[in-house]
Amino acid sequence: MPVPQFLLDLLALLYALAIPAASLTLVAAGLSLRSEGGMNFHVNGKTGKWLMWTIILLTVPEILHWIGAQGINIPSNPGFISASWISTVSTAFQKFVDLIITNFVPVAAAFMVLKATLDTAAGDNPLSSVIAAIFLLAIPATKSMMQGWNSGSDTATTDMLQSFWNYIANQVMPAAAGLAVVGAVASFVQKRPFMRYIFAALGFLCLTGLNQLVKAMANT
Amino acid sequence: MSFDGGITHLASWGGNVIMPTLSGLFFAGAVYRYSKGGAFEQLLYGGFASLLCSGMLRTLESFVTNAGATNADAYWLALVTFVSYVGNVILPMFALTQFGAMALHMGGVLNEIYPGSVWIRKFIAGVGALMVSGILRFAESMVTQAHGL
Numbered sequence: 260m261p262v263p264q265f266l267l268d269l270l271a272l273l274y275a276l277a278i279p280a281a282s283l284t285l286v287a288a289g290l291s292l293r294s295e296g297g298m299n300f301h302v303n304g305k306t307g308k309w310l311m312w313t314i315i316l317l318t319v320p321e322i323l324h325w326i327g328a329q330g331i332n333i334p335s336n337p338g339f340i341s342a343s344w345i346s347t348v349s350t351a352f353q354k355f356v357d358l359i360i361t362n363f364v365p366v367a368a369a370f371m372v373l374k375a376t377l378d379t380a381a382g383d384n385p386l387s388s389v390i391a392a393i394f395l396l397a398i399p400a401t402k403s404m405m406q407g408w409n410s411g412s413d414t415a416t417t418d419m420l421q422s423f424w425n426y427i428a429n430q431v432m433p434a435a436a437g438l439a440v441v442g443a444v445a446s447f448v449q450k451r452p453f454m455r456y457i458f459a460a461l462g463f464l465c466l467t468g469l470n471q472l473v474k475a476m477a478n479t
Numbered sequence: 480m481s482f483d484g485g486i487t488h489l490a491s492w493g494g495n496v497i498m499p500t501l502s503g504l505f506f507a508g509a510v511y512r513y514s515k516g517g518a519f520e521q522l523l524y525g526g527f528a529s530l531l532c533s534g535m536l537r538t539l540e541s542f543v544t545n546a547g548a549t550n551a552d553a554y555w556l557a558l559v560t561f562v563s564y565v566g567n568v569i570l571p572m573f574a575l576t577q578f579g580a581m582a583l584h585m586g587g588v589l590n591e592i593y594p595g596s597v598w599i600r601k602f603i604a605g606v607g608a609l610m611v612s613g614i615l616r617f618a619e620s621m622v623t624q625a626h627g628l
Binding site for chain 1: 482487489491498505522524525528531533535539540543546547548551552558561
């Protein structure tokens, strides 16, 4: 029995909304990152969940292909929307996401910078807000980068998670080690504990090695 | 703009722009503390450390590179190198300062002219206050000319 055109249009709409929706989940992840501390994230917290949803949305076709490969009949992506009103919904959503990314996100990042100055005045660490601001401003580049990690295979979701971990461990954390050294000097001058920053910087620089160490511990 | 690029620029700005600028403030604070007979070493060393943020990061990176960053023993080997560095590089330098102080005490220099006496301290603090920029330039030149060990 052929699939009704209306359902095919809805399916095409869902495919069309997935990629723009990933931008929105990244915005939510950036805002959650600040509320979870900025320099850290909560295990099973909102930041992780929004990033997971971003990866899921970016790999929807591969997930559906995997489900189809298990013997469950999944209609393939129709590629276009025949009903004009549904097509209008898709276009409007895309424009809404563009509006959020180009107009709202820079303002939200600016408020994060404001928050950083207020945090400093209150005696708190301004880095929490600054890092969240950088995350928000980098959303278009982050999304493009994550799309580039899509292997196109049935395991694209986990492949993208793996690439994301590699990116954090090999690109972001070595840069964070520099921040840790600055933090160590600042703490030393203020007679606060500073050695934890040095040990943390060493950990940031060899995160992959630490992962290998834990794997070896688990496997022996 | 990428996220990792942003974090790198932030670390570079903090380590290479802000901290070297603040080192002048730390040296000035050290001179003031010294004039009052207070503990000034933290600010003095902090001034040097502020000029050395990049150098310290490169040192930590070399510890990890030596160990092999993807090696399961990377953290342990980096710590071993760190401990070895402290024991075989930092402490021998510290020993030299102790032997220098010992020689001064043995020669009776510090009995005749005690640096802790008020008039000497005020004189040194006054001279230091007049040449904080010079102290900073001197510290910068030492850091610039420093070589990796």
